[in-house]
Amino acid sequence: MSSADNPFKNSDGTELSCIQMLNLILDGDASPEQHQYFKKHLEECMPCYKSHELDIAIRDLLKVKCSGNHVPDDLVNRIKTASQKNNNGR
């Protein structure tokens, strides 16, 4: 893979480091082309492979454990009542 094919470049033309590529992928800000390149890179770069695996695992754990806060039943009604009162009060 020549560096000309590397879609991970800074504005000054220098290539991104492994960790910079990894973060871009993980943050969902990479292009399809970058995803493709990174997939190949993972096959030959052990540090990236390990970090990637760990980062994905952390993210999955976060999603399972930290996003499921049950909304209190009365909250939606409280909001609806309050907003209607507000609206009619004008």
Added chain:
Amino acid sequence: MEESKKQDYSEKEKLEIFNNEFLPHINSMYNFGYRLTLDEDDAKDLVQDTYLKSFRFIESFQKGTNAKAWLFRILKNSFINDYRKRSKEPSKVDYQDVESYYNSDDVDRQITTDLRVETLQDMIGDEISNALNSLDVDFRTVIILCDLEGFKYDEMAKILDIPIGTVRSRLHRARNLLKEKLSDYAKKMGYKN
């Protein structure tokens, strides 16, 4: 969010926007409120307050645009302006610590952690939640916005009113801090890593 001109909605349209575009995000909003305040009652108040504001300012919202980001920004501002000010609890944050973290050059440093995927898979309790909650609120916020809610850099920049570069660096520091916390938990759990 964009400084677009004010919309002119009928009362019926306002209710439609509120019910169809704003209310469906209540789960995410409550979770965000809870993760910021770490208190269920405060989270409820913050979310209710945010929704009332969204109704009051509905004319600055352009129908069909990113309602979720717009709401998150209102909630974040309410938290900073109202909640944080009246909160009696003294800040537990060591600001010098945070500052030095913000200003250090280690944003692209790969932290050497001996944390293993298998260890994470054994964290079936509240370890990750506690680790997240123990981070400084600014770091906690970027993890929630990116990893839980899937916002992109540019959306996060608008929600938080900070440059994209700052979003990026804050996010990576937050991830490193989270890994360090998890690594500490792992050691306490008795993993020999």
